[in-house]
Amino acid sequence: MSSENNGSKPDSQEPGPSSGTTQRLSARAPSAWGAARDALAAMHNLDALLRSASVPYRTIRDVLPELRSSARVLREVFERARLADETLAAVGDYGGGRVAELERLLDATAAAGEERAELAKRARSLADELESAADLLALLERAAEPVRTEVSVDVIVRETARLSGSGRGREIAVRLDEAVPDCTVNTDPYVVGPLLALMVAWVHAAGVADLVVRARCVLPLATFTIEPAEPGDATLPAIALRILPAVAPTEPAARRVAEQIGATLTLASGRGALQLPCAGG
Numbered sequence: 001m002s003s004e005n006n007g008s009k010p011d012s013q014e015p016g017p018s019s020g021t022t023q024r025l026s027a028r029a030p031s032a033w034g035a036a037r038d039a040l041a042a043m044h045n046l047d048a049l050l051r052s053a054s055v056p057y058r059t060i061r062d063v064l065p066e067l068r069s070s071a072r073v074l075r076e077v078f079e080r081a082r083l084a085d086e087t088l089a090a091v092g093d094y095g096g097g098r099v100a101e102l103e104r105l106l107d108a109t110a111a112a113g114e115e116r117a118e119l120a121k122r123a124r125s126l127a128d129e130l131e132s133a134a135d136l137l138a139l140l141e142r143a144a145e146p147v148r149t150e151v152s153v154d155v156i157v158r159e160t161a162r163l164s165g166s167g168r169g170r171e172i173a174v175r176l177d178e179a180v181p182d183c184t185v186n187t188d189p190y191v192v193g194p195l196l197a198l199m200v201a202w203v204h205a206a207g208v209a210d211l212v213v214r215a216r217c218v219l220p221l222a223t224f225t226i227e228p229a230e231p232g233d234a235t236l237p238a239i240a241l242r243i244l245p246a247v248a249p250t251e252p253a254a255r256r257v258a259e260q261i262g263a264t265l266t267l268a269s270g271r272g273a274l275q276l277p278c279a280g281g
Helices: 032-051 057-081 086-111 116-144 153-164 189-205 231-235 250-260
Strands: 149-152 170-177 184-187 211-218 221-228 238-243 264-268 271-277
Touching (some): 086 250, 153 211, 170 189, 184 189, 189 238, 189 264
Parallel strands (some): 170 211
Antiparallel strands (some): 221 271, 264 271
């Protein structure tokens, strides 16, 4: 996974290498994904309504039945995941827990027992966490049937950065250290891109504020590394990257995605690395 259309995304839209919500789903995604994306957009809209002092509370109460319906849609998506393999089930368990918390939030909103600002804070956090979980499910699905093509390592890095600008989540500054010389890999860029974004979110969550994404080609491998920036990286170009929170299932899901596309993933304290065979290497 336009704001002008309540954030809805056609379930047939091709995924993009981004941590945001646009162009995120596989063209093979089930039709339920369209409803799930609409439901996620509704959760973000709740945050906006609660934060807007010009919106009367009765208007917010009027949309609660629709939001409860959206919560049921998301619950069904995560319950289906719980019936799949261990990694998907873990994401489903996490997402189901967040939906339960969402339902409690809607009860609190109906009762107006809390300040709007506090309700809005909870709504934003839950919407981001639910979207992170849904993104993990979509990425795992795509990685199960990757569409491989020959693509430049530097193109993957640049497109991951570019497409993230249209997404939701927290904006962070990341420096890019591109591969010189460049090389190509035979992979699905619409899996590798979101996987890199997950790695950035995971390393950032470990407390690393100033990050650099390095791409290196040392035959027979291409390596993407996310690590703390060093003083010498100050001259590298910096871009704004939007990331969703690294939720509890992020690490096992990322490892599973890497395994599905034949990549080697290393996640250590404050650092992540992804290695892929070079094309023809």
